[in-house]
Amino acid sequence: xxxxxxxxxxxxxxxxxxxxxxxxxxxxxxxxxxxxxxxxxxxxxxxxxxxxxxxxxxxxxxxxxxxxxxxxxxxxxxxxxxxxxxxxxxxxxxxxxxxxxxxxxxxxxxxxxxxxxxxxxxxxxxxxxxxxxxxxxxxxxxxxxxxxxxxxxxxxxxxxxxxxxxxxxx
Amino acid sequence: xxxxxxxxxxxxxxxxxxxxxxxxxxxxxxxxxxxxxxxxxxxxxxxxxxxxxxxxxxxxxxxxxxxxxxxxxxxxxxxxxxxxxxxxxxxxxxxxxxxxxxxxxxxxxxxxxxxxxxxxxxxxxxxxxxxxxxxxxxxxxxxxxxxxxxxxxxxxxxxxxxxxxxxxxx
Amino acid sequence: xxxxxxxxxxxxxxxxxxxxxxxxxxxxxxxxxxxxxxxxxxxxxxxxxxxxxxxxxxxxxxxxxxxxxxxxxxxxxxxxxxxxxxxxxxxxxxxxxxxxxxxxxxxxxxxxxxxxxxxxxxxxxxxxxxxxxxxxxxxxxxxxxxxxxxxxxxxxxxxxxxxxxxxxxx
Numbered sequence: 001x002x003x004x005x006x007x008x009x010x011x012x013x014x015x016x017x018x019x020x021x022x023x024x025x026x027x028x029x030x031x032x033x034x035x036x037x038x039x040x041x042x043x044x045x046x047x048x049x050x051x052x053x054x055x056x057x058x059x060x061x062x063x064x065x066x067x068x069x070x071x072x073x074x075x076x077x078x079x080x081x082x083x084x085x086x087x088x089x090x091x092x093x094x095x096x097x098x099x100x101x102x103x104x105x106x107x108x109x110x111x112x113x114x115x116x117x118x119x120x121x122x123x124x125x126x127x128x129x130x131x132x133x134x135x136x137x138x139x140x141x142x143x144x145x146x147x148x149x150x151x152x153x154x155x156x157x158x159x160x161x162x163x164x165x166x167x168x169x170x
Numbered sequence: 171x172x173x174x175x176x177x178x179x180x181x182x183x184x185x186x187x188x189x190x191x192x193x194x195x196x197x198x199x200x201x202x203x204x205x206x207x208x209x210x211x212x213x214x215x216x217x218x219x220x221x222x223x224x225x226x227x228x229x230x231x232x233x234x235x236x237x238x239x240x241x242x243x244x245x246x247x248x249x250x251x252x253x254x255x256x257x258x259x260x261x262x263x264x265x266x267x268x269x270x271x272x273x274x275x276x277x278x279x280x281x282x283x284x285x286x287x288x289x290x291x292x293x294x295x296x297x298x299x300x301x302x303x304x305x306x307x308x309x310x311x312x313x314x315x316x317x318x319x320x321x322x323x324x325x326x327x328x329x330x331x332x333x334x335x336x337x338x339x340x
Numbered sequence: 341x342x343x344x345x346x347x348x349x350x351x352x353x354x355x356x357x358x359x360x361x362x363x364x365x366x367x368x369x370x371x372x373x374x375x376x377x378x379x380x381x382x383x384x385x386x387x388x389x390x391x392x393x394x395x396x397x398x399x400x401x402x403x404x405x406x407x408x409x410x411x412x413x414x415x416x417x418x419x420x421x422x423x424x425x426x427x428x429x430x431x432x433x434x435x436x437x438x439x440x441x442x443x444x445x446x447x448x449x450x451x452x453x454x455x456x457x458x459x460x461x462x463x464x465x466x467x468x469x470x471x472x473x474x475x476x477x478x479x480x481x482x483x484x485x486x487x488x489x490x491x492x493x494x495x496x497x498x499x500x501x502x503x504x505x506x507x508x509x510x
Contacts, residue, residue, distance in 0.1 A: 123503075125351060125503070126351075128465045128469060129470065131352070138352075142353045143353075145353020148504070149353070149503055152503040152504050160503075169507065
């Protein structure tokens with residue numbers, strides 16, 4: 001039987017990361033937090049520190065801005081649960097690093113489907129506002145949407161969190 | 171038994187306020203509209219006037235930009251239904267007034283849980299677009315999301331309105 | 341019995357157009373793509389070309405930036421399925437063309453309700469981000485929301501697509 005792979009999407013401050021944390025802790029497995037964030041500016045550094053403080057001492061943290069497919073292949077294991085937070089920053093890291101986003105997304109989806117242990121992947125919905133007035137934001141929005149579609153398709157379960165509450169997508 | 175407390179969220183022009191009005195009128199109770207909007211500019215004044223015109227003569231209107239917890243304690247009653255519209259403007263009023271948003275939100279959640287009569291609270295989802303490019307908008311978006319999570323948790327029911335139709339959250 | 345009229349909403353790159361295409365092709369009827377897009381700039385022209393390439397040779401394409409109600413009256417037929425993509429661009433075309441959006445929306449809703457054949461209408465949710473800082477964007481967002489409410493009410497079924505997955509609205 002395939003391990004559980006849970007896709008958690010939602011808006012900013014919707015409670016999606018808290019939901020993912022709670023699901024990971026409920027599993028009883030050894031939790032590994034895989035952070036795609038990079039502390040590039042003081043606002044982001046403060047956010048990363050606050051989030052790290054919210055997790056208990058049982059958590060291991062690995063920073064992984066780009067190479068998620070390889071990390072999943074190495075780290076996924078029936079005794080552990082991986083929490084990858086978040087795919088939107090990963091998409092941004094790929095875009096600003098000049099990577100082939102479609103190819104990296106296909107590698108990530110394959111890694112999820114072949115993973116030897118469970119994982120939770122957190123992402124953001126960013127396409128439900130007014131069309132952004134600059135081309136780079138539109139390109140990012142399209143890229144983030146394509147990543148979400150591919151990863152949601154690869155996962156065994158998917159939910160959307162709205163105001164801290166759950167809508168089941170699959 | 172606790173009175174019904176209904177959280178109604180959704181996007182701009184999604185039909186959330188109409189849904190809330192219809193639910194209030196179906197209750198058969200004496201309806202009280204609690205407006206958090208302040209007529210600070212002509213666009214907002216026109217919007218307030220249009221909304222007031224859409225409600226029937228059975229409605230009482232109370233303006234309450236900030237002190238919602240106290241107003242609920244005073245006004246909630248089994249013979250009345252309160253319609254509070256909306257929490258997003260309330261959050262904005264707190265933020266621009268320099269209030270402690272976390273403390274005020276905790277007071278509001280407690281007032282909802284202890285209310286002696288039913289109420290409907292309308293809010294907006296504002297975190298599902300692209301990340302805003304100014305820090306104040308990001309701060310507001312985070313604050314609005316935290317308010318939504320806390321109030322949805324305190325209510326007995328929650329729905330999201332999309333294109334005039336209902337998704338049940340709890 | 342009334343023909344099936346399906347309303348498909350979602351964010352940018354949510355997979356809503358792919359879902360609509362798949363539903364149209366599953367029907368076994370002769371598919372007609374009704375494009376509201378106009379190739380006014382190179383970015384949009386490229387997007388239109390890419391979308392056209394994604395559809396198979398069995399598709400007929402009709403460009404219809406504004407007169408959807410008349411086109412539905414002419415084209416809807418039990419042997420065909422119409423796919424109208426999308427109502428958000430239609431709203432934009434009405435707004436920039438100086439049309440009476442409320443009147444055109446009422447005509448469109450009536451045409452859907454009286455249609456002699458099935459159709460799928462694709463639209464965008466644009467009201468779930470932060471309030472836009474210019475009045476024209478706010479006006480457009482309100483118009484798009486009202487169109488969505490009216491058309492969703494006129495259709496026999498409605499779904500929202502999130503990360504390629506389906507939430508049923510009715």
